[in-house]
Amino acid sequence: MSPLPIRFGVLGTGRITRRLVADLQSTPGATVSAIASRCAHRARWAADSHGIAAAVEGYERLLSRDDVDAVYIALPPSLHHEWTLAACAAGKHILCEKPVALSAREVSEMLDAANRADVRFLDATAWLHHERTFQFRQWLRTATPQPDTALAAAKPDELFADESAAASESLGFRVGPLRHVSAAVSFLNPFQNGDHRLDRSLGGGALLDLGWYAAGMIRFATGDLPKRVYATAVMRDGIDVRVSATMRFADETTATLSCGFDTSTRKWCEIAGAEASIVCDDFTRPWADKPARSWVHEASGKVHTFTPPSELDGLTNSGGITAPVSRPSRCHQEREMISRLIGWIRTDASADVEKPWQQFHDQALQTQTLLDTIAAAIE
Numbered sequence: 001m002s003p004l005p006i007r008f009g010v011l012g013t014g015r016i017t018r019r020l021v022a023d024l025q026s027t028p029g030a031t032v033s034a035i036a037s038r039c040a041h042r043a044r045w046a047a048d049s050h051g052i053a054a055a056v057e058g059y060e061r062l063l064s065r066d067d068v069d070a071v072y073i074a075l076p077p078s079l080h081h082e083w084t085l086a087a088c089a090a091g092k093h094i095l096c097e098k099p100v101a102l103s104a105r106e107v108s109e110m111l112d113a114a115n116r117a118d119v120r121f122l123d124a125t126a127w128l129h130h131e132r133t134f135q136f137r138q139w140l141r142t143a144t145p146q147p148d149t150a151l152a153a154a155k156p157d158e159l160f161a162d163e164s165a166a167a168s169e170s171l172g173f174r175v176g177p178l179r180h181v182s183a184a185v186s187f188l189n190p191f192q193n194g195d196h197r198l199d200r201s202l203g204g205g206a207l208l209d210l211g212w213y214a215a216g217m218i219r220f221a222t223g224d225l226p227k228r229v230y231a232t233a234v235m236r237d238g239i240d241v242r243v244s245a246t247m248r249f250a251d252e253t254t255a256t257l258s259c260g261f262d263t264s265t266r267k268w269c270e271i272a273g274a275e276a277s278i279v280c281d282d283f284t285r286p287w288a289d290k291p292a293r294s295w296v297h298e299a300s301g302k303v304h305t306f307t308p309p310s311e312l313d314g315l316t317n318s319g320g321i322t323a324p325v326s327r328p329s330r331c332h333q334e335r336e337m338i339s340r341l342i343g344w345i346r347t348d349a350s351a352d353v354e355k356p357w358q359q360f361h362d363q364a365l366q367t368q369t370l371l372d373t374i375a376a377a378i379e
């Protein structure tokens, strides 16, 4: 018999809930039992729009409900810390929007609280859960991606898990030792007046909102924090609308970060090794009408196009995406993320095994630490 679904309660009724509530409702093993707003009529409107049984006035009330096992915190960043601690005290598991908080100190307190309360915590950084991200990890570990076809290797269970020897044997050429990571995430004027992204007291600014993704990619690729950081920001009305940073790591790897609210859409990264570079132009989320894609550029100028195994079906060429394919990525990164959290919720943490969430907690904490360091370095 399949286990009972995990019942999610949603805190907040903003923009992201329009997408994520549907993702929760369509993930096997999850249901949404309640949604809370500061305001009763907005809670009712949101519950009716999403087909959720309970409309709750006030976040505290939602936390005290018996029909809620886990909460999805979809509030402005300045409220993530407070409501994560409250959810921990209520014994609810947590899916918390990015950026996890305003500082690494807050993130540390949130993770400690979750561990003490024995509840599972995951930040809603969905790209980390796309199968393509596991390919990146495999290429970086083995430094030898397989050319011109999708990797047949099974997806590893966890973000930084070691790859099997069998998988690395089938790979074709070397990326080589890591030298430089470059990540750029931006959008042009995406926000309306009054948006929390333009309000410092709510955790606004491009560095927290979009730098979260770019810093996350740099930390993901290097597995480390830099020793030196230089940064500059373009400010408008007290808000960083564009930030650029350069950094250097202990092993001489370097990285650059760019993020902004005033620049054309970019969700790009380049992970450069001594022998070849991984390039991806949609790492935070595949383009709406296209399969996930990435490339490896060799020193000779040869370019290998990759697409993850689940994207291959229906493509007309041998694994590249150069064919005129017009459909979204088949790997649904948000559902993968929710499924992972559900798996953890069903895991007995008292068992004497390594906690799979630890790698994701480390990634979140170090990403926020990197953002703190960049913010402090802004001249």
Ligand SMILES: NC(=O)C1=CN([C@@H]2O[C@H](COP(=O)(O)OP(=O)(O)OC[C@H]3O[C@@H](n4cnc5c(N)ncnc54)[C@H](OP(=O)(O)O)[C@@H]3O)[C@@H](O)[C@H]2O)C=CC1
Residues within 6 Å of the ligand: 011, 012, 013, 014, 015, 016, 017, 036, 037, 038, 039, 042, 043, 074, 075, 076, 077, 079, 097, 098, 099, 124, 125, 126, 195, 196, 202, 209
């Ligand atoms: N993972 C992703 O792809 C995305 C993540 N995000 C993240 O999700 C979070 C929420 O973003 P988004 O949905 O766009 O934000 P919105 O501003 O649209 O919504 C935030 C919600 O929080 C509640 N809220 C509580 N207190 C306040 C306050 N003082 N000011 C404003 N709202 C308040 C409101 O709900 P109510 O009044 O009903 O209680 C509001 O609807 C952010 O951390 C953001 O970075 C956002 C977009 C995409």
Ligand SMILES: O=C1CO[C@H](CO)[C@@H](O)[C@@H]1O
Residues within 6 Å of the ligand: 187, 190, 197, 209
């Ligand atoms: O995380 C996010 C994804 O992209 C948005 C831009 O449309 C961001 O602002 C948002 O916070």
